[in-house]
Amino acid sequence: MKSQPDIYVFGAYNEVVTPEQCAVIPARCIDDLPSNTSGVIIIGLNNDAQDALLMQLHSSKQFGLWQIFVQQPTVLSSHLSDGLWSAVHELEQWHYHQQRLAMITGTAFDPMIAWLWLNPERRLLAKPQSDLSLLYRYPLLECYYSNSEAPYGYLQSQVSKGYLQPDKLIDKIRQCPACHSGHLNYLETCPACFSPDIEERISLHCFTCGHVSAQDNFIRRGQLECPNCLTQIRHIGVDYDRPLETFHCNGCKHAFVEATTKVRCLDCLTLNDINILIPRKIYTYQLGIQATHTIRYGQALAVPELTLNGKVDVGYFHSLLVWINKLAQRHQQSHLILGMHLPGLKDYAYRYGEVQMFSLTEQISERLNGLMRDTDICCQYRPDLMLLLMPMTSNSSLPVLQNKIVQLADVIEESEFSLEIYAWSLPDSSLNDNAPFWLQQCLQELNDNG
Numbered sequence: 411m412k413s414q415p416d417i418y419v420f421g422a423y424n425e426v427v428t429p430e431q432c433a434v435i436p437a438r439c440i441d442d443l444p445s446n447t448s449g450v451i452i453i454g455l456n457n458d459a460q461d462a463l464l465m466q467l468h469s470s471k472q473f474g475l476w477q478i479f480v481q482q483p484t485v486l487s488s489h490l491s492d493g494l495w496s497a498v499h500e501l502e503q504w505h506y507h508q509q510r511l512a513m514i515t516g517t518a519f520d521p522m523i524a525w526l527w528l529n530p531e532r533r534l535l536a537k538p539q540s541d542l543s544l545l546y547r548y549p550l551l552e553c554y555y556s557n558s559e560a561p562y563g564y565l566q567s568q569v570s571k572g573y574l575q576p577d578k579l580i581d582k583i584r585q586c587p588a589c590h591s592g593h594l595n596y597l598e599t600c601p602a603c604f605s606p607d608i609e610e611r612i613s614l615h616c617f618t619c620g621h622v623s624a625q626d627n628f629i630r631r632g633q634l635e636c637p638n639c640l641t642q643i644r645h646i647g648v649d650y651d652r653p654l655e656t657f658h659c660n661g662c663k664h665a666f667v668e669a670t671t672k673v674r675c676l677d678c679l680t681l682n683d684i685n686i687l688i689p690r691k692i693y694t695y696q697l698g699i700q701a702t703h704t705i706r707y708g709q710a711l712a713v714p715e716l717t718l719n720g721k722v723d724v725g726y727f728h729s730l731l732v733w734i735n736k737l738a739q740r741h742q743q744s745h746l747i748l749g750m751h752l753p754g755l756k757d758y759a760y761r762y763g764e765v766q767m768f769s770l771t772e773q774i775s776e777r778l779n780g781l782m783r784d785t786d787i788c789c790q791y792r793p794d795l796m797l798l799l800m801p802m803t804s805n806s807s808l809p810v811l812q813n814k815i816v817q818l819a820d821v822i823e824e825s826e827f828s829l830e831i832y833a834w835s836l837p838d839s840s841l842n843d844n845a846p847f848w849l850q851q852c853l854q855e856l857n858d859n860g
Contacts, residue, residue: 415477415504418443420463421454422481445472448511450504452495454481464490468553474521475528477507489535489549514705522554523573523701533577534695543677545583545592546692562690572700576693584687586675593676594687598669600659604681607660608669615653616643622653727789727797728845731836734801738837744804748811749832749853750778750796774829781814791849805835 418437437443440463443451451467453460461484467473468490479495480487487493492503510528526532536546548561555564568574583592597606612625614634621638628634634643634650643649657666673682722730731747738745752774778796782788787799800807815831834852841848 415500416447416449417452418449419452419454421456421459423452423454440466440470440473443473448475448507449477450500451476451478452481453479453491457484460484461486461490465549465553468525468550469556471521471554474525475511477503477529486537486549489537490553492529492532520554520573520701522550523697524705525550526697527702527705534574536580536692536694538581543589543591543593544585546581565693565695569695569698572698573704574695574701575698576691577696578694579691580694581692583690583692584673585690586673586678586680587682587686587688588680589675589678590688591675591677592690595674595676596684597672597674599672600657600662600664601666601668601670602664603659603662604670604672605659605661606672608657609660611656611658611665613653613656614643615651616641617648617650618643722787722789724789724791727787727791727799728849730787730799731841731845731848732843734799735836735838735841739839743802743837745836746800746803746805746807747834747836748798748800749791749834750798750815751830751832752794753828753830781811795853797849805833808833 414432417432417434419434420437423434435442437451443449451473453463455463460480460482464478464480464486467476467478478491479493480491481495483494507528514524514527522534526534534548534550536548538545539547544561548565551561551564565574569576584594585592586594598608599606600608613622614625614628615622616628616636616639618641619636619639621636623637627637628643628650630637635641636643636650641649646652657669658664659666671684673684673687674680675682734745737743782798783800785801787801789797789799791797812831815829832852838848840851
């Protein structure tokens with residue numbers, strides 16, 4: 411392990427204090443950097459040149475194991491570097507960096523994933539860009555996957571595999587369903603012909619004779635006067651009032667009370683309803699547990715399944731839900747589905763090792779089997795989520811079940827163990843014949859509610 415880093419400097423280097431015995435080497439281009447080792451890069455160029463060099467360093471895919479610092483912040487420095495250079499803490503950071511390098515034992519790993527893993531503070535950040543149809547870009551992702559035209563698809567794929575996980579939600583956008591552009595314009599339109607050429611019209615109501623007409627018809631000689639009874643009206647609420655404000659379409663001449671909001675895509679000019687726009691959540695991302703395990707051990711982490719009685723696979727469980735829901739509807743029966751979520755199971759394996767994780771799952775399996783009846787059906791829906799179908803059980807049984815589950819959790823010999831319980835009752839008319847969609851909606855509602 412190197413005790414001192416080789417520091418390669420691009421442009422001005424204004425730091426007075428440097429670590430002792432460090433080699434400070436000027437560099438003019440990335441060809442001046444060795445490709446078979448790792449070191450420290452300090453960039454002191456102007457804004458555009460610095461961002462261009464940062465993009466070039468990452469796009470080359472040769473310097474993902476280096477530390478990269480800048481002398482001044484620029485647009486892309488937070489996305490593609492370790493921040494501002496400080497010689498005061500550099501040796502400490504360098505030694506930590508070397509320790510992380512020594513832990514990499516996998517031979518085939520994603521260079522972008524390796525860059526993120528070497529410093530736990532690094533994140534895959536989104537940058538707003540109004541001239542892009544997608545509105546946001548991920549500069550680091552662009553460097554390593556320049557041919558990727560669907561960053562959201564790639565990110566969702568990596569999240570589902572456990573290589574990335576959302577860190578912070580920074581924005582919510584909507585996209586055109588035709589071309590996926592985020593350049594949208596919201597229009598108040600006529601509900602009959604959807605023309606945006608509409609005008610608001612204010613009507614007045616004369617209290618003297620009850621006449622109702624457009625406000626323009628009441629204006630005579632600069633004063634408000636009823637065109638029907640010729641009474642001068644001065645005070646709102648005493649002489650007159652304003653009934654419902656109406657709109658008039660200059661295209662089809664339709665009169666209406668409430669306009670319809672439509673959305674026009676500024677790229678493909680498609681006019682859409684609001685409810686068919688594609689919602690997108692923009693996150694910053696950090697590494698998932700599978701990425702860490704792959705880099706350190708060269709293989710993905712396998713989470714052990716719970717060994718439970720009455721266990722069926724996911725496809726069979728879906729079919730069973732459809733059947734028993736129809737049975738409940740026909741015979742007025744009540745059934746209960748319990749969801750048992752172990753939110754920290756994968757992280758637990760990383761912190762304490764696979765042996766201790768297997769021991770924990772065996773404990774949980776033993777306790778849950780004591781809770782289940784012979785007629786209950788169990789499905790491990792995900793590695794961290796088990797679904798339990800309890801026939802002929804109504805919501806009134808929940809307090810008793812909750813008390814048993816609390817007792818179960820109390821006897822698990824692990825202080826950091828947590829178990830989240832959800833419940834859904836059958837019959838449910840929205841289940842129909844699509845159990846996967848119904849379960850997805852149930853789980854999504856739980857996520858949305860926090």
